[in-house]
Amino acid sequence: MECENFIILLYIFVLAIFAGYQVISKVPQLLHTPLMAFTNAISGISLVASLVIAGEGRNTISSILGAVAVAAATINVVGGFLITDRMLRMFKKKERAKA
Amino acid sequence: MNAYNLLAGIDLRQDAYLGSLLIASLLFLLGLRGLSHSETARRGMKLAAVGMFIAVVGTLLDKRIVSYEWIIGGLIVGTVIGVPMGQWIPMTKMPERIALSHAFGGLAVALVGVAEYANHYMRLGPFDTCALSLEVLLGAMTFTGSLMAFGKLMGVLPGRPQTFPGQNAVNLTFLGGALAILLFLTARPDQQMFFYILLSVGLLLGILGVVRIGGADMPVVICLLNSYAGLAAAATGFALYNPVLIVCGALDGGSGLILALIMSRAMNRSFKNVVFGAFGARLLVDPVATGAGGTVHEGTSEDAAELLKLAGSVIVVPGYGMAVAQAQHAVRDLADLLENAGTSVRYAIHPVAGRMPGHMNVLLAEANVSYDQLFELEAINDEFQRTDVSIVVGANDVVNPAAKNTPGSPIFGMPILNVDQSKAVIVLKRSMRPGFAGVENELFVQPNAMMVFGDAKKTLAEMAAALKKEG
Numbered sequence: 001m002e003c004e005n006f007i008i009l010l011y012i013f014v015l016a017i018f019a020g021y022q023v024i025s026k027v028p029q030l031l032h033t034p035l036m037a038f039t040n041a042i043s044g045i046s047l048v049a050s051l052v053i054a055g056e057g058r059n060t061i062s063s064i065l066g067a068v069a070v071a072a073a074t075i076n077v078v079g080g081f082l083i084t085d086r087m088l089r090m091f092k093k094k095e096r097a098k099a
Numbered sequence: 100m101n102a103y104n105l106l107a108g109i110d111l112r113q114d115a116y117l118g119s120l121l122i123a124s125l126l127f128l129l130g131l132r133g134l135s136h137s138e139t140a141r142r143g144m145k146l147a148a149v150g151m152f153i154a155v156v157g158t159l160l161d162k163r164i165v166s167y168e169w170i171i172g173g174l175i176v177g178t179v180i181g182v183p184m185g186q187w188i189p190m191t192k193m194p195e196r197i198a199l200s201h202a203f204g205g206l207a208v209a210l211v212g213v214a215e216y217a218n219h220y221m222r223l224g225p226f227d228t229c230a231l232s233l234e235v236l237l238g239a240m241t242f243t244g245s246l247m248a249f250g251k252l253m254g255v256l257p258g259r260p261q262t263f264p265g266q267n268a269v270n271l272t273f274l275g276g277a278l279a280i281l282l283f284l285t286a287r288p289d290q291q292m293f294f295y296i297l298l299s300v301g302l303l304l305g306i307l308g309v310v311r312i313g314g315a316d317m318p319v320v321i322c323l324l325n326s327y328a329g330l331a332a333a334a335t336g337f338a339l340y341n342p343v344l345i346v347c348g349a350l351d352g353g354s355g356l357i358l359a360l361i362m363s364r365a366m367n368r369s370f371k372n373v374v375f376g377a378f379g380a381r382l383l384v385d386p387v388a389t390g391a392g393g394t395v396h397e398g399t400s401e402d403a404a405e406l407l408k409l410a411g412s413v414i415v416v417p418g419y420g421m422a423v424a425q426a427q428h429a430v431r432d433l434a435d436l437l438e439n440a441g442t443s444v445r446y447a448i449h450p451v452a453g454r455m456p457g458h459m460n461v462l463l464a465e466a467n468v469s470y471d472q473l474f475e476l477e478a479i480n481d482e483f484q485r486t487d488v489s490i491v492v493g494a495n496d497v498v499n500p501a502a503k504n505t506p507g508s509p510i511f512g513m514p515i516l517n518v519d520q521s522k523a524v525i526v527l528k529r530s531m532r533p534g535f536a537g538v539e540n541e542l543f544v545q546p547n548a549m550m551v552f553g554d555a556k557k558t559l560a561e562m563a564a565a566l567k568k569e570g
Contacts, residue, residue, distance in 0.1 A: 002224045005340055012342050013333060016349035019128055024354045026135040029450060029475050032358060032457030033193060035134055036325060039354045040200045042127050042147055045347040046332050048120075048158040049211045049339055054173055055164035058218055063166075065214040067173040072207040074177020075184060076200050081148045082185025083196065087461055088141045090190075094469035 034087045041080025047073035112160055119157020120343035126150025127347060131354075137470060154343055190465040191422050194454040198249040198321055204328040205241030205305075208234055208335055209298070215338060216294055228288035230337035232281045232297055237331035239301030240308065245324050247309035252317065252454060260313040270307050273300055314419075315496065317454045319362045319370075326355025358456050365450035365476075367502075367513040395531070398549040400558050403525045404565035406549065410487035410523075412443045414479065416516055417459045418452050420493015420529065420555055427466040429559035430492060434468070436566050445472055447479045447489075447516050449497035476514060486521040491542075493527060493555050499540045510538050524548040527555045 027035050050073050054066030126146045133143015164170070188196045212235035216223070223231070250256035277300045280293050287293075312320045333348025335341070363370055407413065415434065421427060434444040446468065452459045460473055474482075483489060491498055498518040501508040518524055519542050526548055542548055551558050 002226050006226045006337070009337050009340065009342070009345055012345050013337075013349055016124075016346040017353050020131070020350040020353040021357070023128060023131045023135070024350070024357050027131075028135070028137075029361075029448070029457060030460045030470055030473060031134055031137060031140060033197075033455060033461045034140065034457070035354060036197050036321070036358070036456065037193075038131070038134060038144060038147065039325060039329065039351045040197065040204065042130075042151065042347050043204045043328055043332055043351040044207075045123070045127075045151065045154060045343055046204065046207045046211060046335060047151075048154050049335050049341060049344060050173070050207055051155070051158050051170055052161060052163050052339075053211055053214045054169040055159075055166055056218075057166040062214045062218055063169045065210045067169040067176075069207040069210040069214075070170060070173025071177040071180070072203040072210070074174050075181040075203050076207075077151055078178050078181030079184035080181075080200060081144065081151070082182065083188065084144050085141065086185065087190070087464070088137075088144060090461070090464040090467075091137045091140070091470050092464070092467075093137075093471050094467070 030091070031088075034084050034091075037080055037084040037087060040076055041084055044073045044075075044077035044080055047077055112162055116157045116161050117342075119153045119160075120341070123150040123154035123157070124343050124346040126153070127350060131350060189425075190461055191425050191427075193461060194317065194321060194458065195249055195252045197455060198245050198252055198324070201321070201324045201328050202242050202245035202249060205238045205245060205324075205331060207238075208328070208331040209238030209242055209301075211335055212238060212338065213298065220289055220291060220294070223288040225285045225288065227338055229281065229285040230334050232284050232294065234331055234334035234338055235294070235298050236277055236281065236301040236304075237327050237334060239298055240305040241324055241327045241331055243302045243305030244309045244320075244327070245305075247306055248312075248317065248320055248324060251309070251312070251314070258314045260311045262311055266307075266311060270304070273304050273307065276300060277304065314454070315366075315451070318451050318456055318458075319359050319366075321455050322355045322359035322362055324355070326352045326359060329353070329355055362451055362456060365514060367510075395543055396546070396549050398525075398551055400551055400561035401565045403549060403551050403558075404562045406488055406523055406525060407437060407442070407490075407562065407566060408440075410437075410442055412486045412488075413437055413445075414483065414486050414489045414518075414521065415444065415446045416452075416489060416491045416494050416498055416518055417446065417448070417463065418492065418494025418497060419454060419458075420495075420527070422453055422458065422462060422493075424493060424529075424555040426492060426556040426559055427462040427468075429556045429563070430463070431466040431468055433559050433563045433566070436563055440566075445474055445479065445482070447474055447476070447483075447518075449476055449494070449516055452494055452497055476516060480517050483517040484520040487523065489518045489521040489524045491518060491524060491526045491528075492559070493529075495528075495540055496538065498542055499538060500545075501538060501541050504541065508538055518542060519545055519547075522547065526550050527558050528552060529554065 050069035054070050127150050130143040130147030133139040212231050251258050280297045329348045329351025333345050336344030448459045498516050500519045502510045502513040502515045
């Protein structure tokens with residue numbers, strides 16, 4: 001049973017790699033820094049794992065580890081989306097008066 | 100391990116949880132697709148943020164969660180630190196900021212792995228243990244490696260590569276040892292001591308791996324750490340049977356890898372060379388005497404302004420020096436003056452200019468430079484020969500003709516901007532010190548090149564003042 005699950009997860013992983021490659025290779029050099037900030041923000045998805053550890057109420061040490069993980073992941077989610085937005089707002093095409 | 104079976108029967112709360120993860124995964128992918136155009140990028144980012152919100156709310160519905168105090172505490176602390184890190188960090192500090200957030204990502208993943216293992220090690224199967232071990236190894240490496248990169252970028256740690264004899268052998272031994280422990284744990288999941296040894300080796304490998312990396316290689320290393328952070332998250336997904344972690348990890352890991360490949364191609368170097376080469380380690384013997392031979396033509400800001408007054412077309416080539424001097428606004432001011440006088444101004448951005456991918460684009464965007472004036476290497480390289488004046492602002496290796504002309508030079512074969520082909524070149528530089536590759540720059544002794552030494556921001560302001568006065 002463990003093995004069956006593993007195969008399903010592997011399907012997901014491989015397909016996500018393909019989909020990701022298609023999408024990411026189309027991001028222009030212009031937006032590479034926002035891309036890094038963006039992937040940083042979504043890598044904060046480890047928050048969903050941290051939340052379970054912090055909230056399981058298994059033992060104090062586990063909860064503390066979970067809470068620190070929640071904090072670290074939240075920093076990436078909150079900080080990551082804010083800074084990506086800040087950067088993307090700066091990328092503008094200006095209308096310049098033709099001399 | 101108390102993970103559910105993906106094929107298990109119907110449970111509304113659990114289905115809502117799994118559904119939220121699926122929706123989140125789709126929104127992340129759609130969000131990334133938005134980043135392929137600057138017009139749609141912000142919308143894409145918002146989609147991803149919605150996805151993140153849905154995933155978090157869905158997870159809070161998960162029946163494994165029984166208490167909320169620690170969760171709320173963590174969320175508050177994270178938000179209190181995260182908001183300033185997103186809102187007030189200056190754009191010039193972006194590489195440092197990104198390195199630090201990789202460290203947080205690695206830390207979160209490593210802690211999750213340790214807690215999962217400590218709670219369940221008696222009941223783990225081989226696949227679970229293998230995934231958990233990989234997660235903790237990668238997470239720990241990313242954590243210390245990113246802190247090292249952060250320290251180097253901040254200047255707290257020496258930026259030059261630190262090397263010692265037998266370094267490769269030591270690193271490879273540790274790496275081999277880590278893999279051996281990983282295999283052993285897969286066979287014997289209950290061997291706790293080895294799990295914590297693996298954790299320590301991971302922490303050590305991060306330090307050892309980055310200590311030897313020099314400033315110019317930072318873009319590649321930051322991308323690689325981005326990739327490791329993603330792979331660690333994907334391993335977490337395998338260990339916890341969590342599909343959204345796998346999707347995000349794959350996207351993050353893939354993106355980091357693609358960027359790292361682009362960066363090393365732009366330096367004409369292989370991965371192996373970046374990781375094991377310690378490029379900038381060569382110490383320069385005599386930085387002042389130009390190895391290329393010939394005289395340097397030094398000019399003042401007024402001389403440079405004179406040149407610009409006669410120019411019909413100008414290309415600005417920014418480098419890391421522009422970020423250090425925070426000169427992006429001064430560049431823009433000068434460009435405005437030139438454009439008002441009818442001169443065309445464009446910007447040529449080398450892929451590895453700066454300390455991370457796209458570093459220069461962000462700085463110039465911050466200074467309100469329109470992005471249709473920013474050109475990639477391939478798009479503008481043939482234009483230099485038709486250009487009157489190129490202004491090199493704190494760039495060095497990426498404009499060094501030695502990459503084309505001098506076989507045997509460490510940077511030979513690297514694609515460079517053909518600045519040397521423009522009619523005149525103004526080079527703004529702090530001193531004659533060579534760039535991070537430690538290579539003399541033949542451009543600086545060319546007869547059409549004029550060096551203006553000093554702080555780039557100040558020099559640019561002086562040039563602008565001189566243009567205003569006479570124009």
